[in-house]
Amino acid sequence: MIAKRPLSAAALAGALCLAPAAVRADETPKHGGTLTYMIPADAPPTLDGHRETTFATLHAAAPFYSVLIRVNPDNPSSTTDFVCDLCTEMPAPTDGGKTYTFKIRQGVKFHDGTPLTAADVAENWQYIVHPPDGVASARESYFVMVDKVEAPDATTVVFHLKYPTSAFLPGLADPFAWIYKKEILEKDPRWFEKNVMGSGPFKFAGYEIGQSIKGVRNPDYYRAGQPYLDGFTAIFAAKQAVRVDAIRADRAALEFRGIPPAARDEITRDMGDKIAVQTSDWNCVNLVTPNHKKKPFDDVRVRRALTLAIDAWHGAPALAKIANVHTVGGIVFPGSPLAATKDELQTLAGFWPDIGKSREEAKRLLKEAGAEGLSFELMNRNVDQPYKFIAIWLIDEWTKVGLKVTQRVLPTGPFFDGLRHGTFDVTVDFNCQSVVNPLMDIAKFLPHTVYPENYGGYEDQKEIDLYDQLLHETDAAKQREMIRAFEKYVLDTQAHMFMTPWWNRIIPMRSYVKGWKISPSHYLNQDLANVWLDK
């Protein structure tokens, strides 16, 4: 989905592909029923959202918890529409943009009947942002801008930032930022790994290790009339064939991660109008990272040649038929107001409209760098969708400029080891985020000293300076200019890393499932409060 100009949230929502059986505005939700859905993973390590980063934890336990703010569940495709969950209204920042004061809802109860207050919210956020010794917080680094969090009274939570930044609010809508009971958190922070005590739309009803997790309706939920469901059962099933067959046979109604195009085609052909499909651009993308510490990838000409050889504009539509990719985009998620338009992209290496000219330039650069006919190995992760498809496509594109590339596919553990130890020439990399937060999401492109999960092996102070200015800029128009400059520098001038088509999320569901709307991330909109069954 390439915008000629930034799209409004409403236009974006309209651009989503929704099957005919989706919710209509005049439909009245029905109460009752149990939703059975599949979680496309083996059991999660724990049920603690503060500690874990896997969607398996989120899909299993998000329905039990509340958060402070979240993406709008009625408009989850928007990248800017954040709404209150536990708060009463979205605050305007004060103190030059460094202070956010939230008023907390009254009457919210944890599932054991005890009240949830501002103190619980503040304590949780303090644990997330500045975890005490011995407490794990997987997202501590996302909140470097936060100085402290406090609850001056029972209904107020105040976030004090070190500097104003528009990266804060999207970060606050993190889907893993569940609000736990302060008393338990202080007594035993690890309690939530194996136990559930939330204030969300569903109460914990059972967990069969490695098998399934169940929840039942929370009758004291603070949103009147919700949840509509009596309960849910989530079944862990790592194999796609099992999930697709289960949906066919109505053993499960849907899964929330995504299936490839071939599976979608098969299930829609077999099931007809019994199946609805929702699709969306996905806030995940595969990148190509040359190892700057290995010759000749320390030469910017070779790196630029690698990106100039790729024909993304024609490759993306072809790949979209067989792989979970779709949209050609720059470093910012295509649906974001900060994303590059097609015209802007076409000025960057790797996005030129004339692929012939682009490849000629690639060959010229390789010759100039003495790397004509270069042979190298592409390291990849042993995951079909879309890693292996992307890699095969890349290798084919590179042969067109005379490069000879082989692929080394590794299971997840050794793959990560290879990334961390730099034992690769060029690698397929990835950047997968939850809430679309461009200023934080593009941190992946920063050198390793700033962003430890960058594996390119380079230092670049100019890039860091560009990013720093961007992070502190709050004017939207200036931000856009600066992000374009950063993008050009990273993808073109230095070609530190480069893009492949953004992932595409395809969610099949039985057509009786209503209320749930797809978002750009499989981490978002998972509390199921607004889901209902039309049967």
Add this chain to the structure above:
Amino acid sequence: MYRYIANRVLLVIPTLIGAAVLVFLLMRLIPGDICAIRLGSGGSMADPRAIARCHAELGLDRSMLAQFIDFAWGFFRLDFGVSMWSGKPVAEEIAARLPISLEIAMMATVVAIFIAIPLGTISALKQNSWLDHAVRIAAIAGISTPSFWLGIMSILAVLELSQMLFGAPWMPPIDYVPFWQDPLRNLSIAFLPALTVGYRYAAVSMRMTRSAMLEVLREDYIRTARAKGLIEKIVINRHALKNALLPVVTLIGIEFAFLISGLVVTEQVFNINGVGRLFVLAVQNQDYTLTQALVMLTVVTFVFVNLAVDLLYGWLDPRIRFG
């Protein structure tokens, strides 16, 4: 015989020590880090402080020797530790999955025995007849067909057949319930995987039974038994089959032991939350404690099943004495 059993049990100890050292070293030779996988495999940033904290929590920042001593001492006390992935006791993780794996293994064994031995015997008795050829073709098909493919095809066949016959596709339930809670649901979950695995199991056993029977039927004592005027049924059941079963029993024993933790692909295909699937998960996640415990479990299973098979020999063949 008790001395024999005691000696065999004592022999388990060096076997376990050898397996323990091997699995400990091999797991640590595989590149990768459970903390990096856990905190970074989703694609978002993995905070190095969080990873370091994870290492400290799991004891991975200690020396290899310290880790091995911890593991060995725990094993000696029958304390298998906690899973590095989930934090739950290893015993709890395995106990949750053992029932279904055992159930499928037993059902598959029953299927195999009830198919393999009769058909293998008949095939040997009717050597080179059309029945023999049919049984041999079925056996070769069973051996050469990958069980995961058979599993996928069986599910698809059930889906398509039910669609054709009843107008809506049906498949067995995918969330396990114990037998005592809902026998029908439990059997409908276990039936297809047991049949799929049992077919291959039966195919191998069928061929062994046939081959062993053919050999035994050529023995002099069989000719003598027939010459004495014994009816064929007694010749086969009392004289031939018992001797022919010795290698078959060995095979069935080894296959059964394998089934407990080796049904990796079948469990994936049918979404069975069994020990085989847990094994794969443990290795993929580089969960050292869980993998080590599962390997030990497999070794112990093989050792004791082999012991049981050896003791069964004594019943089948009275000439065998345990010194």
